[in-house]
Amino acid sequence: MSESVKNSLLFVIVGFLILLTGFTQSWNAAILILNMGLISAIMAIGVNLQWGFAGLFNVGVMGFVALGGLAVVLVSTPPTPGAWAAGGYGVVLSLLLGAATVIAAVMAAKKMPKGRAQTLTIIAILIVGFFIYRSIFDPSIAAVEAINPAVEGNLGGLNMPVLFAWPAGGLLAAGAAWLIGKTALGLRSDYLAIATLGIAEIILAILKNEDWLARGVKNVYGIPRPAPVVGYEVDLQQDPSFIARAEWFGLDPITASTLSVKLGYSLLFMIVLLMLLWMAQMALKSPWGRMMRAIRDNEVAAEAMGKDVTRRHLQIFVLGSAVCGIAGAMMTTLDGQLTPSAYQPLRFTFLVWVMVIVGGSGNNFGAVLGAFLIWFLWVQVEPIGLWLMNVITIGLPDGSGLKAHLIESAAHMRMLTMGLILLVVLRFNPKGLIPEK
Amino acid sequence: MDFLNALVALSNFVLVPSIAYGSQLALGALGVTLIYGILRFSNFAHGDTMAFGAMIAVLVTWGLQALGVSFGPLPTALLALPFAILGCIVLVLVTDRLVYRFYREQKAKPVILVIVSMGVMFIMNGLVRFIIGPDDQRFSDGARFIVSARDFKAMTGLREGLAIKTSQGITVIVAVVAVVLLFWFLNKTRTGKSMRAYSDNEDLALLSGINPERVVMITWIIVAALATTAGVLYGLDKSFKPFVYFQLLLPIFASAIVGGLGNPLGAIAGGFIIAFSEVTVTYAWKKVLTYLAPENLEPSGLVQFLSTDYKFAVSFVILLIVLLFKPTGLFKGKVI
Numbered sequence: 001m002s003e004s005v006k007n008s009l010l011f012v013i014v015g016f017l018i019l020l021t022g023f024t025q026s027w028n029a030a031i032l033i034l035n036m037g038l039i040s041a042i043m044a045i046g047v048n049l050q051w052g053f054a055g056l057f058n059v060g061v062m063g064f065v066a067l068g069g070l071a072v073v074l075v076s077t078p079p080t081p082g083a084w085a086a087g088g089y090g091v092v093l094s095l096l097l098g099a100a101t102v103i104a105a106v107m108a109a110k111k112m113p114k115g116r117a118q119t120l121t122i123i124a125i126l127i128v129g130f131f132i133y134r135s136i137f138d139p140s141i142a143a144v145e146a147i148n149p150a151v152e153g154n155l156g157g158l159n160m161p162v163l164f165a166w167p168a169g170g171l172l173a174a175g176a177a178w179l180i181g182k183t184a185l186g187l188r189s190d191y192l193a194i195a196t197l198g199i200a201e202i203i204l205a206i207l208k209n210e211d212w213l214a215r216g217v218k219n220v221y222g223i224p225r226p227a228p229v230v231g232y233e234v235d236l237q238q239d240p241s242f243i244a245r246a247e248w249f250g251l252d253p254i255t256a257s258t259l260s261v262k263l264g265y266s267l268l269f270m271i272v273l274l275m276l277l278w279m280a281q282m283a284l285k286s287p288w289g290r291m292m293r294a295i296r297d298n299e300v301a302a303e304a305m306g307k308d309v310t311r312r313h314l315q316i317f318v319l320g321s322a323v324c325g326i327a328g329a330m331m332t333t334l335d336g337q338l339t340p341s342a343y344q345p346l347r348f349t350f351l352v353w354v355m356v357i358v359g360g361s362g363n364n365f366g367a368v369l370g371a372f373l374i375w376f377l378w379v380q381v382e383p384i385g386l387w388l389m390n391v392i393t394i395g396l397p398d399g400s401g402l403k404a405h406l407i408e409s410a411a412h413m414r415m416l417t418m419g420l421i422l423l424v425v426l427r428f429n430p431k432g433l434i435p436e437k
Numbered sequence: 438m439d440f441l442n443a444l445v446a447l448s449n450f451v452l453v454p455s456i457a458y459g460s461q462l463a464l465g466a467l468g469v470t471l472i473y474g475i476l477r478f479s480n481f482a483h484g485d486t487m488a489f490g491a492m493i494a495v496l497v498t499w500g501l502q503a504l505g506v507s508f509g510p511l512p513t514a515l516l517a518l519p520f521a522i523l524g525c526i527v528l529v530l531v532t533d534r535l536v537y538r539f540y541r542e543q544k545a546k547p548v549i550l551v552i553v554s555m556g557v558m559f560i561m562n563g564l565v566r567f568i569i570g571p572d573d574q575r576f577s578d579g580a581r582f583i584v585s586a587r588d589f590k591a592m593t594g595l596r597e598g599l600a601i602k603t604s605q606g607i608t609v610i611v612a613v614v615a616v617v618l619l620f621w622f623l624n625k626t627r628t629g630k631s632m633r634a635y636s637d638n639e640d641l642a643l644l645s646g647i648n649p650e651r652v653v654m655i656t657w658i659i660v661a662a663l664a665t666t667a668g669v670l671y672g673l674d675k676s677f678k679p680f681v682y683f684q685l686l687l688p689i690f691a692s693a694i695v696g697g698l699g700n701p702l703g704a705i706a707g708g709f710i711i712a713f714s715e716v717t718v719t720y721a722w723k724k725v726l727t728y729l730a731p732e733n734l735e736p737s738g739l740v741q742f743l744s745t746d747y748k749f750a751v752s753f754v755i756l757l758i759v760l761l762f763k764p765t766g767l768f769k770g771k772v773i
Contacts (some may be wrong), residue, residue: 190551194479194690195760198756199753201749205750209747353552412567416560417563418559423553430549
């Protein structure tokens with residue numbers, strides 16, 4: 001069996017699994033798996049850029065995904081009336097002053113001669129800057145958060161079409177990645193891992209606590225959909241031509257409308273995935289991609305050949321994070337709301353890693369395949385686990401504590417299964433399902 | 438100007454909590470640093486190892502309580518601790534045998550081991566959730582306070598009270614005992630010396646006839662004991678919640694790196710540095726300053742530098758500063 005036949009067969013199997021869900025459970029569930037699989041595939045491409053191409057160990061994926069979500073709020077929601085006048089400009093001014101403080105401190109660290117005078121100047125700049133920043137920042141956010149706190153209380157966004165938010169999410173994540181990369185990329189692999197882990201937690205802490213930005217844990221609801229591709233169920237159910245088409249398929253209008261909305265998302269996501277996949281493939285084959293792999297395989301040799309390892313690392317770190325940001329923006333669009341407390345590192349960072357490693361690190365198609373497969377399992381392990389537990393406990397009497405506990409715990413089978421899959425693949429097939437060429 | 442009251446308030450809200458928290462972090466960081474020194478990788482599963490050990494302690498505590506066993510004013514969990522350590526030792530030794538040993542024999546790159554430890558983290562996390570569930574569990578009993586705020590006020594006649602929780606006292610005592618035992622073991626016993634030799638120079642240690650598998654096994658045993666102790670103490674002090682242990686990973690790593698990875702003394706110092714800075718930066722200083730400032734000059738705001746939700750940011754910033762200016766850590770650890 002040739003290489004490409006085997007790989008196509010793997011994709012067909014995953015497609016078949018999703019179809020099976022459609023036939024046995026419901027088509028809504030199947031398309032939901034497909035949609036999140038598409039988004040996961042984009043995240044996996046991002047991580048694969050960093051890890052598979054360049055060997056960078058980024059465990060802060062969650063942070064970049066969340067930033068993408070933030071971008072959706074900042075771009076597509078309508079601005080809160082009066083918020084900018086009340087305190088928006090103050091917030092921006094104070095943030096600029098804060099940035100200026102940090103820059104001044106860095107300048108002092110670089111330009112002044114080393115010694116006690118330098119240390120004292122840096123400390124003085126930081127303290128004075130901090131108090132000026134807080135004196136403007138605190139009243140401004142209080143003013144913004146006081147505006148209609150039950151539904152608003154944040155600055156709101158630019159009221160632009162939500163599709164603009166996707167590249168914006170990429171840009172926001174790229175900006176954050178640039179800042180992190182500038183400071184942390186000189187460090188070796190383990191340190192970068194811990195640094196990115198920390199950054200992701202901090203980004204989440206900001207999202208949860210800065211209510212003026214995106215309402216914090218009060219969540220932002222009602223994010224507009226990417227019309228006209230994705231409509232609203234209620235409108236579709238009123239539309240006579242849609243009802244006629246639904247009847248032609250033999251579906252009732254309500255089911256048909258939910259399916260149509262989800263398929264609209266699938267179409268958009270598929271287009272983005274194919275674009276990014278094509279770009280990643282071109283990058284992999286280009287001289288640039290070969291250089292990246294050369295750096296990955298032997299940094300010292302690549303440096304000796306005159307390659308600027310740190311700069312290239314920064315470049316690919318920013319690119320990969322941007323891809324994760326785009327995926328995050330798409331996910332928030334699909335959900336229609338931003339819920340910062342839903343971002344869990346196990347789900348958004350480590351699961352994406354499992355996808356990349358199971359699929360085949362260094363191979364874009366592998367990453368995509370792994371994403372679909374692992375997402376399918378992530379969703380389906382729970383019902384399978386429940387069924388398994390019911391089978392195991394069939395001999396136990398009803399109402400026994402152990403039986404109840406086992407059935408209740410079936411929901412936690414996911415973590416176990418994902419860990420097992422990761423370890424088994426790493427041990428017996430470390431190159432993944434579709435190995436790097 | 439009321440210096441005494443300020444001092445008491447400072448101790449009550451800053452010093453005592455951060456000493457207890459620092460001891461917990463130090464114990465956790467010691468485990469991370471030992472793994473790094475001997476097995477040469479950053480163990481991402483450490484937080485979940487702590488959670489697993491603490492979980493066994495919770496279960497045994499419940500069992501003991503059901504049997505009517507108690508430890509007087511001390512928490513029953515202390516009686517359960519040896520069982521929990523044993524259980525945790527079994528778990529990590531099985532994990533090492535089934536998972537890590539293969540990569541050790543292959544001489545895999547450290548980053549591969551880190552990824553493997555991610556898989557182990559998933560499994561341990563799943564195990565803990567599977568057995569005890571993801572919710573908060575309370576398992577502390579016995580007397581709640583060594584010194585309660587009211588008693589202290591009655592005793593000294595000051596306006597500020599100083600409360601020392603039993604869990605905080607126990608944390609410090611147990612941590613000191615554990616650290617003394619560890620250092621005695623590392624510095625005085627033959628096995629401990631062979632561990633240090635192995636950590637310093639693997640090839641030389643092998644040449645002088647040190648059995649690497651034995652060193653690794655003993656390391657895992659010590660790490661399991663330390664992790665369980667840290668996990669139980671943290672659970673007694675705050676409460677047991679599986680997810681929280683995963684989040685402790687960041688301050689623990691920060692402590693180990695700030696002190697210098699691979700250096701046990703550094704891990705302890707790092708733990709206290711991180712704990713003190715976290716508490717200091719997120720504490721609202723209004724109360725202390727009100728006592729210290731002259732009349733009419735009291736601060737109007739809370740004088741809190743960062744809200745408590747940003748405590749991760751504190752350990753992270755310290756970590757970054759140390760990494761940028763002194764990559765080996767304060768106590769000359771190794772550079773990864």
